[in-house]
Amino acid sequence: MLGKRFGAAALKGIALLVLLAGARQALAQDAKTPYPTMAPVAQYLMEDRNSEIALAQSAAPESISRDAEVLVLGRHGYETAVKGKNGFVCLVERSWTAPLENPNFWNPKLRGPLCLNAAAARTYLPRTIKKTELILAGRTKAQMVEAVSSAIDKGELPAMEPGAMCFMLSKAGYLDDEAGHWHPHLMFFVSRADAATWGADLPGSPVLSINATWEHLTTYLVPVRRWSDGTPDL
Secondary structure, X not given: OOOHHHOHHHHHHHHHHHHOOOHHHHHHHOOOOOOOOOOOHHHHOOOOHHHHHHHHHOOOOHHHHOOOEEEEEOOOOEEEEEOOOOOOEEEEEOHHHOOOOOXXXXXXXXXXXXXXXXXXXXXXXXXXXXXXXXXXXXXXXXHHHHHXXXXXXXXXXXXXXXXXXXXXXXXXXXXXXXXXXXXXXXXXXXXXXXXXXXXXXXXXXXXXEEEEHHHOEEEEEEEOOEOOOOOEOO
């Protein structure tokens, strides 16, 4: 369906990029990594509120995002900028929602527009909100991990609901310094899942996985053919 661009060899390369395995994990620990610590908070913020709203809405087709709630990032966390009525929530994630070993974890240029369905808004979004509030309050990566892990274990942050997913179809996103906006894709959120049950990461499979064991979360990525504006991914 996705054509030769997503053949086995290409998928293997993409999986290595998204999962940041092997050499890139080593890079994350290397003193020469370009983002060893958090930058000043102002660098993670967008100056124009309307631009952030538009970027968040670009994560999904207009038929979905036009009636979605939209959050924007302030100095202390996410704030509601547009009230929604269809159960979807669009926002732009920042670098600290990336995998812990990602060398872009503190990259202030990272902008990840996504539009969550109602199930993901109830179960995945609270984690993004808590991570963000902790980081903006000055917590370290380790302190953020400890606090979020504890909240999950205590049931203060919920497990993923069945069907929790989001759209990431924005051409204007910036996911890291190598991938740029990567490819348009859908993401599905599952608690404590076995990638094999989804056929993920297998030769020829279009399904990729990211396993965040510290928060009991497996994310499945499925590349699709078109961006939110309907243009093809060339």
